[in-house]
Amino acid sequence: MLTRLANPTRFMRLADRLLPWLLASTVLAFAAGLVWGLGxxxxxxxxxxxxxIMFVHVPAAWLAMFCYSFMAVASFVGLVWKHPLADVAAKAAAPxxxxxxxxxxxxxxxxxxxxWGTWWVWDARLTSMLVLFFLYVGYIALWSAIEEPERASRAAAILALVGAVNVPIVKFSVDWWSTLHQPSSVMRLDGPTIDASILWPLLVNAVAFQLYFITxxxxxxxxxxxxRRIRALSLGLAAQEA
Amino acid sequence: MDAIRQFLAMGGYAAYIWPSFILTFAVVIGLAVVSWRRLKREEARLALLEQSRPGRRARSRTAA
Known part of the structure; x- marks a missing residue:
């Protein structure tokens, strides 16, 4: 699958086929999640x-962690196997x-x-989430700071991989340290501890966020x-003229 | 009318709940619009570039 998609033209064709369905299901899932959650x-x-607030807060946090893990895996694939779409995927996901x-x-x-009676505390969950945000900003800044695409891609991939250590810290911070933030109530080994009437709309919203991410x-x-194709063509034209 | 007012009041927590949803959907819509417009811009630039570049066949004919 990954090797088949290594051809950008084939990838673009597949994306074009999927996108209308993805867009429609994203809009539907968001509408359902919003009405269910609020009403x-x-x-x-x-x-x-x-x-x-949980109906937007929790799916956003899940997506932020998922997206970083996705970038770390893509960066690894890009560094090790030089998959031509890997760094494109990681770069596109960061914002x-x-x-x-x-x-x-x-x-x-x-x-x-x-x-809690406070906007912010420096507890382990909140702090590690803030670190995650800075990692994203650093990653985006690195791509725009280095002009040569190959070097930028390598440097950004290394940052993504080093920063990946923060993802389990975010996830388990509520178990490892005593935090004001509550422990996990959905992704637990012994099953969710929140009531189905709240769990289901939460899951619908999580699906909506995930579909949105893919779209x-x-x-x-x-x-x-x-x-990239425009750059390559312009370079080719410039070389021809020279 | 009362039901709507009650819904908007969110049990006295409107000042926290509505900004949360407004911010979320501002980011959702904002990111989508920026990404979509960038895609359309790049597609238009590529089409323009390919138009201005003579096709391979045309070039080989000129060379011949």
Whole structure:
């Protein structure tokens, strides 16, 4: 599969076939998640209506962590096997991950103030999530700071791989340290501990975020590939004229 | 009318809940629009470049 997709033209064709379906299911899933989360899910017995913030906060945080893991794997594949789409995928994913990392930080803060009585604490979960955001920013900055694409790609891949150590820290911070942030209530070995009436809309929103990620990632990858083709063609033209 | 007012009030937590959703969807829509417009711009640039570049066949004919 990965080898078949190594041909950018074949990848573009496949992306073009998938994109209309992806876009339609993203919009549908977002609409369902939004209506269910805001209108039909019951308020929490302790947190009241503020629990609705969870429907955007948790999927955004999951996506931020997933996206970074995706970038780390793509960077590894790019460095080791020189797969031609790997660094394109990692580069295209970074702004999406950064955006959702920011969303999870800000919505977490908006949830923290009424429930914890504070906008921010330097506990392990919040701090490691902030570090994740800085890693995203650093990764994006590195790509734009180095002009030569091959060197930029290698440097950014190394940063993505080194930074990947932070992903398990984010995930397990609530178990390893005593944090104000609550422990996991969905992704647990012994099953979710939250009620089905809240769990289902949360999962629908998580699916919507994931579909959105794939859709926007494919758009961005296509744009990047076309950009590279334009550069190659312009260089060819310049060489011909010279 | 009361039901709508009650819904918007979000049990007194409107000031926290609505900004959370507004920010999330601002990022969702913003990222999508920027990415889509960039794709369309690059597609247009490529089409322009390929138009201005003589095709391989045309070039070989000129050479002949």
């Amino acid at each position: 039909f899910a019951p308020p929490d017995y302790q947190q009241g209506e503020t629990v609705r 999406i991950g950064a955006g959702f990392c920011l969303v999870s930080l800000v919505t977490g803060s908006l949830w923290g103030e009424p429930m 926007v990632l494919l758009w961005r990858m296509k744009a990047e590939l076309i950009g």
